[in-house]
Amino acid sequence: VSSGLEALEVSCHFKNDSSVPCYAALGHKLKLQIPLDKQYNITESITKTSQSFCKFHHSTLYKDQCNLYEDRDVFLTNGTLIINTVKKEDEGAFTVRLEDPEGKTIDKNFTVIVEAPIGSVNVTITYSSNGSKTATCFSERDSRLFSWTLNGNPLNDSLLRDGNQSVQLDEKTNGNITCRVKNNINSEEKTEFIKPCPAPIGSVEVSISCSSNKSKTATCFSAGDSRLFSWTLNGNPLNDSLLRDGNQSVQLDEKTNGNITCRVKNNINSEEKTEFIKPCPASPGDADLIYAKISHKNQKKKSRKMKTDPSADVEYAAVKPQKRKQNKEDEVQYGEVTFTPHTANMTIKHQQRNEECVYSQVQRS
Numbered sequence: 001v002s003s004g005l006e007a008l009e010v011s012c013h014f015k016n017d018s019s020v021p022c023y024a025a026l027g028h029k030l031k032l033q034i035p036l037d038k039q040y041n042i043t044e045s046i047t048k049t050s051q052s053f054c055k056f057h058h059s060t061l062y063k064d065q066c067n068l069y070e071d072r073d074v075f076l077t078n079g080t081l082i083i084n085t086v087k088k089e090d091e092g093a094f095t096v097r098l099e100d101p102e103g104k105t106i107d108k109n110f111t112v113i114v115e116a117p118i119g120s121v122n123v124t125i126t127y128s129s130n131g132s133k134t135a136t137c138f139s140e141r142d143s144r145l146f147s148w149t150l151n152g153n154p155l156n157d158s159l160l161r162d163g164n165q166s167v168q169l170d171e172k173t174n175g176n177i178t179c180r181v182k183n184n185i186n187s188e189e190k191t192e193f194i195k196p197c198p199a200p201i202g203s204v205e206v207s208i209s210c211s212s213n214k215s216k217t218a219t220c221f222s223a224g225d226s227r228l229f230s231w232t233l234n235g236n237p238l239n240d241s242l243l244r245d246g247n248q249s250v251q252l253d254e255k256t257n258g259n260i261t262c263r264v265k266n267n268i269n270s271e272e273k274t275e276f277i278k279p280c281p282a283s284p285g286d287a288d289l290i291y292a293k294i295s296h297k298n299q300k301k302k303s304r305k306m307k308t309d310p311s312a313d314v315e316y317a318a319v320k321p322q323k324r325k326q327n328k329e330d331e332v333q334y335g336e337v338t339f340t341p342h343t344a345n346m347t348i349k350h351q352q353r354n355e356e357c358v359y360s361q362v363q364r365s
Helices: none
Strands: 009-013 022-025 029-033 043-047 053-057 060-066 074-077 080-083 092-099 105-115 122-127 133-138 145-150 166-169 175-182 187-194 204-210 216-222 228-233 249-252 258-265 270-277 290-296 313-321 337-339 358-360
Touching: 009 022, 022 029, 029 105, 060 074, 122 175, 122 187, 133 145, 133 175, 133 187, 204 258, 204 270, 216 228, 216 258, 216 270
Parallel strands: 009 029, 022 105
Antiparallel strands: 029 080, 043 053, 043 092, 053 060, 074 080, 092 105, 122 133, 133 166, 145 175, 175 187, 204 216, 216 249, 228 258, 258 270, 290 313, 290 358, 313 337
């Protein structure tokens, strides 16, 4: 196998031992050296099945007598059959038949196995709460074989797990760990540095603050190393555009309500906290005005608890909330309004009192 995955090339040399297969790299070049014999070098053919064959003569491939590699970039040169782009259908058992001018023949068999070459290799290291570590190796290819070294030394087989795809390490292990993956085509490897175990995530707290425009900011707090924050509102993930400060806080508008949850995780564990979003309290000057419609009625009884001017009439207010007129008007209170007509030098006829409406803005004393 030649080096370099971008131009991987496999050459197979057939001898009398047909039990040794030829491994071809899927999507790459294959060179099959036909087992020629000096006594049988006149007419030859290569056959996969009775219906699939390819005939050649003196290293010349007859395209019109070759349905084995029909419409393929295949040619024969110096006794070597070259397939530029190997397909899975090129896999199988083949027979090369050599024939001399007198009609004597000899058959030689060989097998081609097509495998995808090893591509990129990735190593992840996870940490448990007791300080131990697990290194896992990933590579999406065929017939993979995994092997591990720590600081250049092979790891003990007792540490290997999952068909050698992962390895268990104690809390004191440190240095460079390397995973090597190989198959019958090629091999690749990846090295990662083993870091100390991070501190686990502690308890999570969520605080919600309100701004003057009634928007809200939820902020998440937690101890621990390598923290990753994520948020949900009523069980649904929040849009990334709302996240701030490395996802540690989230911006919400005044209409947002429900349960907001912050989840914090690292390679050790995860914790979360849920808080209910309350409406922002009203700011000063936001109180609604209440207008009082006041009708004149004669006071028929005097309360023993009230001390009033005998000449004063008591006015009872039927008070109804109305839509706020201005943002900064004073708050209106319910109350019993007393008028003293002679202090205003006004003469009000009794029959007119029931028809008048007096709008009074009553302020809290």
